[in-house]
Amino acid sequence: MTPERITIGSGETESVVWLGQGLLGQAGSRLISPSGRFLLVSSKAAGEPVGALRAALSGRLLLDLEVEDSEETKTLDSVRAIADRALAAGVRRDDAFVAAGGGVVTDLVGFAAAILLRGVAWNAVPTTVAGMADAAIGGKTGVDHPLGKNLLGAFHPPRSVLVDPAAAATLSDRDYRSGLVEACKAAWIRDAELSRRVEQLLDPVLARDEAALLEIVSGAVRIKADVVSSDPREGGERRLLNFGHTLGHAFEAAGGHRALRHGEAVAWGIAAAAAISRARAALSAADSGRVLAVLGRLGPFAEPVRLSDDLRPLLARDKKSTARGIAGVLLERIGHARVEESIPEEEWLAAAAEATIP
């Protein structure tokens, strides 16, 4: 089967995303390194797909390093550890990293690549649904700081991204389902037709049908590629990708980044944003119902912390917060979203308290 090829950006910062079944075995020809040498940094949890990658890159690995794929790993110290190992191995400017794992690993390795020798190339091989549909796409890299997530980082797009649905085969059901939330989000903000396909394909996708998963992921990647190409540094349209993330980030932080997966927190954030969209953006009851129904089929999700006193300080920390309120992404109808600049904090908190997923 011929893989699908999607390009993002152009020139020095061009990323090529390859999507297809069986791509892991073709890593040797699809991943890019100017020198031909690779530094592999992979998730300990990823297992089999990393084995396939290692075999495909055999004889060309300058470094083969495993890291924990958990939010606690996403620190400046981990970047330093990767840089130490790469420099000790003799990394040169024309070598390239390969990050194989979930969003934590691709964010971390992409950032290490961004600052090592003032920037070396890297490639991403996402092994989670969230990584394939979202985290590994678009060039944002970074690490967390005690004061918040992703506060240190760089825009440094991977040269090549390999999306092979087989890489998600060993994912737990919880990780698999929560990862799909970001794919649905992409459809809802930009693509009515894909939103319809998600509803049609959700049963086989949830039954782990790889072709069905690939169709949904590929639709989400096309949307993200399109949005990111037109707005690489999040000045405008790229902000739409934050649908569900204003409260999502607060829910995630309120759970200490442990109680909820990112996708689960975003699901609750989308449910709340749908309610605000009903009031402020004339989202119809029918469209709101369709969004919630899909979230219901992806769930049930663990309950978030909903108390205003817990969420208020976390919301205030939002990068888009000003004295007049907090910017949010609202859905006008399925397939079309817009940014509203100043939604009062109390409105967010009320929506958080009342959000339901059927």
Next chain:
Amino acid sequence: MTPERITIGSGETESVVWLGQGLLGQAGSRLISPSGRFLLVSSKAAGEPVGALRAALSGRLLLDLEVEDSEETKTLDSVRAIADRALAAGVRRDDAFVAAGGGVVTDLVGFAAAILLRGVAWNAVPTTVAGMADAAIGGKTGVDHPLGKNLLGAFHPPRSVLVDPAAAATLSDRDYRSGLVEACKAAWIRDAELSRRVEQLLDPVLARDEAALLEIVSGAVRIKADVVSSDPREGGERRLLNFGHTLGHAFEAAGGHRALRHGEAVAWGIAAAAAISRARAALSAADSGRVLAVLGRLGPFAEPVRLSDDLRPLLARDKKSTARGIAGVLLERIGHARVEESIPEEEWLAAAAEATIP
């Protein structure tokens, strides 16, 4: 007096360099912050010029932090400390840093700005001659690593650079003279006319005449701006700026980055490269003599470590080292240099052993 304005690059990465006497007092209108707020990080050693800056930015400082201006400070931990303080102060994406100090401070703060919130703006106010003529110009930022200098970093040009010769008034004679080496280097690789002016103006420059210093620095900045604009990421012409730096970096490292100032090490590196240029690039005895005579007037410089056994491992570490030799910049005549890709290590070591400055 109207200040001189030199722009480097364009669009998102445009830098504007302002050069003139009395500019420190105009910092409020010349430095750029999208939000109007600044985070000042300054060298403890800089003294008076920082006071002038502080006064000019009064009421707009979100942070006012002093750091040591020594090579030991140029670490990832210092970047983290700056990021911690900036985040605790509530830095936003539209705020901007001001780095006031020598090359260590501008490299360090520029790098912190590059990775904080995936990149905030910054401005440079160099307070050393080396900073004005070289370090603060061109967008290279970064920190050292136990395995080498500047191994972690980013290309992140400052929005605005203020060059006021008064900022160098309190420099020690040693720092002042060694800083001039980089300005002379710029002239020799690209500008025969400026090389001539350096010879004519060196006495008043050494007597601390600010107008004379400004003329030389301004010529050096024009050259660097020109080279960097045509080759921002050092693929080609920018490599010419490394004239004297192949052995210079080795001399510096052999002295533990303490025995010699960067400019002093580069002066010895230029003396050695001039000898290699005589043999390999047909540099005339007259031009070589003129280069050495200027270095002699800037000196005397402390003796470098010249032993091949000490220098060999440091040279091998050079980023431009390959099995066939080490790339170097050679002077064909005053005002014109070229890169030679593979000069055998033994030739470098012999030149290091024999380099003399009259």
